[in-house]
Each structure stands twice: as C-alpha cells, then as structure tokens.
Amino acid sequence: MSLHAKRSPAADWQARVGTLSRVGGALVPPSVVHVAEEIRRLLQAGQELFDMTIGDLSPRCFPTPPALVRAVAEAVIALESSYPPPDGMPELRWQIARLFRTRSGLTVGPEDVQVGAGARPFLFAGYVLLVDPGEHVVFSRPSFFNVEYTQLVGGVPVALETSPENGFFPSIDQLRAVLPGARLVVLASPGNPSGTIMPARDLEELARLVVSENQRRLAAATSNEEPRLLYLIFDQVYSGNVHGQVPAHNPAQLVPEVSPWLLTIDAASKAWSVTGYRCGWCVAPRELRPALSGLLTLMGAWAPRAEQIGLAHFLADDGLIMEATLKMHAGLSRRLRGLADGVARLRAQGLPIHCLEPEGGIYLALRIDLPRFDDEEIRRALLEQGGLAVLPFSAFGGAPAHRGWYRVSVGNLREEDVPRVIDRLRAVLEALLR
Numbered sequence: 001m002s003l004h005a006k007r008s009p010a011a012d013w014q015a016r017v018g019t020l021s022r023v024g025g026a027l028v029p030p031s032v033v034h035v036a037e038e039i040r041r042l043l044q045a046g047q048e049l050f051d052m053t054i055g056d057l058s059p060r061c062f063p064t065p066p067a068l069v070r071a072v073a074e075a076v077i078a079l080e081s082s083y084p085p086p087d088g089m090p091e092l093r094w095q096i097a098r099l100f101r102t103r104s105g106l107t108v109g110p111e112d113v114q115v116g117a118g119a120r121p122f123l124f125a126g127y128v129l130l131v132d133p134g135e136h137v138v139f140s141r142p143s144f145f146n147v148e149y150t151q152l153v154g155g156v157p158v159a160l161e162t163s164p165e166n167g168f169f170p171s172i173d174q175l176r177a178v179l180p181g182a183r184l185v186v187l188a189s190p191g192n193p194s195g196t197i198m199p200a201r202d203l204e205e206l207a208r209l210v211v212s213e214n215q216r217r218l219a220a221a222t223s224n225e226e227p228r229l230l231y232l233i234f235d236q237v238y239s240g241n242v243h244g245q246v247p248a249h250n251p252a253q254l255v256p257e258v259s260p261w262l263l264t265i266d267a268a269s270k271a272w273s274v275t276g277y278r279c280g281w282c283v284a285p286r287e288l289r290p291a292l293s294g295l296l297t298l299m300g301a302w303a304p305r306a307e308q309i310g311l312a313h314f315l316a317d318d319g320l321i322m323e324a325t326l327k328m329h330a331g332l333s334r335r336l337r338g339l340a341d342g343v344a345r346l347r348a349q350g351l352p353i354h355c356l357e358p359e360g361g362i363y364l365a366l367r368i369d370l371p372r373f374d375d376e377e378i379r380r381a382l383l384e385q386g387g388l389a390v391l392p393f394s395a396f397g398g399a400p401a402h403r404g405w406y407r408v409s410v411g412n413l414r415e416e417d418v419p420r421v422i423d424r425l426r427a428v429l430e431a432l433l434r
C-alpha cells in the first residue's frame with residue numbers, strides 16, 4: 001500500500017495546499033466525503049446497511065417519471081447534442097415561468113428565468129455575483145454548504161445558531177439584529193438538514209426586513225455613491241415535497257415588494273427524482289440576469305440541452321406534473337411518517353430519542369439524547385451495530401448545542417425497510433444504555 005493511501009483525503013488535500021490559491025486551499029473536502037467512503041467500504045465488505053446519509057433520491061426507490069425519461073431519451077436520439085443557449089432553452093424557460101406562476105400566483109415571465117445545471121450553480125453564482133470580500137453573509141446554522149460558499153468569496157459568515165424549537169430556522173430577532181450589516185441572506189425552506197418549513201409569519205417578516213433595510217440604505221445613500229443593498233437568496237428545491245399542514249411559501253408571495261432583491265432558486269432535481277439530470281433554475285431580478293448568464297457561461301454550468309428539451313415537454317403537461325408530484329409526495333410522506341411514528345413509539349417505550357415533525361423535503365431531524373457519548377460515537381454505533389448510516393448535524397455546520405441531532409434521509413430507503421430501521425434503532429439504543 002502506498003504512503004498516500006494511508007493518509008486521509010483531508011490530510012492529502014492539506015499536503016497540497018501550498019500549491020493552491022486561497023480559495024483552492026480553503027476547499028478541504030467536507031467530512032461527509034469520509035463517511036461516504038466508509039459506507040462504500042462496508043457495502044463492499046458485504047455488510048447490509050441502510051444508507052440514509054445521502055441527500056439524493058435513488059431511482060430504485062423513487063422512479064423518475066417514465067414520461068420524463070422518454071422525453072429526454074427522445075431528445076438525445078434526435079441528436080439534441082449541442083450547446084444550449086446560455087439563458088436556457090426558450091421552451092423550458094417558458095414552462096418554468098408557467099409552473100412558477102401556477103404555484104405561486106406571482107407574475108413571472110420567461111425573461112425572469114435563468115436555467116442552469118441544477119440548483120447549486122445558482123448558489124455559487126449568487127455568492128460570486130453579489131458578495132465582495134469582507135461583506136457579511138447571513139445564514140442559518142446548520143444549513144447546506146453556506147459556510148463553504150462564503151469562504152469561497154471571502155465573505156464574513158454570520159451563521160445564526162438555530163434551535164429545534166424554531167424548526168432550525170433563525171428567529172426574527174436574530175435576523176433583525178444582523179441584517180443592517182449584511183449584504184446577503186441565504187435561506188432554504190423546506191430546509192436541509194432539518195426537513196422543516198420556515199413559518200409563513202417569519203418568512204413574511206424576514207422579507208419585510210429586507211425591504212425596509214433597503215429603503216433605509218437607499219434613503220441614506222448620497223448622489224455619488226451606489227448603496228450596497230441587501231439581497232435574499234431563497235432556495236426552494238424541496239418546495240415540491242411538502243408533507244404536513246405547513247405550506248411552503250415563496251417570500252414574494254407574502255411580500256411582493258421584496259422581488260427586486262430576491263433570487264429564487266429551484267430545480268427539477270428533488271421534485272421528480274432527477275438529481276443527475278442537472279436541471280435547475282433561478283428567478284432573478286432582471287438587472288442581474290446578464291451577469292448570471294455570463295457566469296454560467298464561463299463555468300459551462302448550463303443544464304444539458306437534451307434534458308432541457310425533455311423537461312420542457314414534461315412540464316407542458318399539467319396532468320403529468322400532477323401525477324409525478326403526487327407519487328413523489330406519497331412515497332416520501334409514507335416513509336417520513338413511518339419513521340416519525342416509529343421514533344415516537346420508541347420514545348413512548350422510554351428510549352432517549354425523538355424527532356421533529358417532518359414538514360417538507362426528504363429528511364427527518366432525529367435526536368438521540370445520550371450525553372455519555374459524543375456524536376461520532378453514536379454515529380459509529382448506529383453504523384457498526386445497527387447498519388444505520390446517518391449524518392450528524394455537525395456535518396452541516398451544526399453548533400455544539402446541536403449535539404445529538406442527526407439527519408436521516410429517506411431518498412434511498414425502501415418503504416418496506418422503515419420498520420427494520422426502527423427495530424435496529426431500538427436495538428442500538430438498548431445496547432448503548434446497557
């Protein structure tokens with residue numbers, strides 16, 4: 001075995017840092033990479049385990065709608081193989097605007113829509129296009145890759161520590177305290193890793209704060225100075241998967257005046273089990289669109305042409321959208337409900353476990369209350385004794401106060417395995433309590 005193979009990927013990376021730029025050197029592989037490697041090793045060694053770490057949808061568990069697969073295949077066969085237009089295929093932008101209008105009631109046209117390779121390029125682009133080094137970026141802790149994106153642009157992270165009582169969203173008081181100094185707020189609802197939805201009253205208040213803060217900055221600006229306004233990136237990639245009674249709103253539905261400073265990011269990825277198709281979009285203020293399109297062009301982060309054409313065909317049929325969305329929704333809800341009910345039964349039996357009510361997306365926020373063990377010890381016990389692979393909130397920038405919280409993804413879980421997951425949870429907890 002070579003010396004390299006003995007080093008962890010992080011150590012390997014660190015060893016090369018001297019040769020990289022500031023940005024490159026800061027991009028240490030996230031801890032989840034090591035967990036994924038560990039899971040791969042165990043699976044290769046023949047261990048039967050439930051991998052509930054991945055923020056993905058297995059088509060084995062959540063089949064991609066056949067009509068969408070056919071439409072993409074037909075576009076591939078029709079040799080739709082060249083570059084797409086930098087803004088996205090016109091027919092897809094048209095359908096996305098229609099979908100957005102239908103779901104939100106907002107006035108959105110194709111000219112407001114930029115298509116890209118999934119949701120991530122728009123998170124990246126939002127940070128790069130809006131944030132200068134030293135500017136403050138506000139986000140919740142834990143959340144999805146905001147620490148990394150902030151680091152990438154040299155921004156100052158203002159990570160608001162959240163609590164289970166608030167569904168792991170920041171409170172309005174927390175937001176009010178930091179927005180006056182901020183350039184950007186980034187929020188995903190339904191959330192990752194929480195699986196919860198920001199209450200409408202809080203989202204509305206946040207949107208109002210953005211508007212009033214910008215009015216204040218505009219009023220304070222002198223005639224020869226461009227004010228640095230405050231932008232809101234709202235990531236709604238899980239908004240197609242709402243499970244309970246809590247509705248998922250877009251901020252502009254609640255406060256239309258926020259639109260000039262709002263970038264809404266969405267994607268087909270989680271909505272219809274096509275994370276690998278790399279089709280996402282951003283509804284952005286028009287003056288930002290040329291820069292968005294330009295950055296995506298430089299990165300080549302366009303959505304593939306055939307996938308765009310296939311998706312446009314699919315989205316043209318309301319019946320297909322409805323059928324596919326209901327199917328996804330039913331499959332996710334049954335699994336999340338089954339897990340939440342099972343966890344409640346374990347709790348009723350006196351075991352130190354509970355979870356948040358799943359509200360949206362593909363995750364369950366699970367709490368294991370065993371102060372004798374740290375997160376890593378519990379994670380390993382779940383994996384090695386129970387064959388249950390989950391991620392601690394610390395993998396998403398969780399704070400020390402979030403100790404004991406884990407993200408459980410149902411994207412790769414078969415429905416018939418839910419009772420087995422609960423049985424294994426019981427067995428591991430009983431063993432740890434002995």
Ligand SMILES: Cc1ncc(COP(=O)(O)O)c(C=O)c1O
Nearest residue numbers: 055118119120144188192267269
């Ligand atoms: C909150 C959030 N936003 C964006 C993404 C990325 O979506 P995409 O695969 O479309 O880039 C994820 C994926 O896990 C996510 O959890």
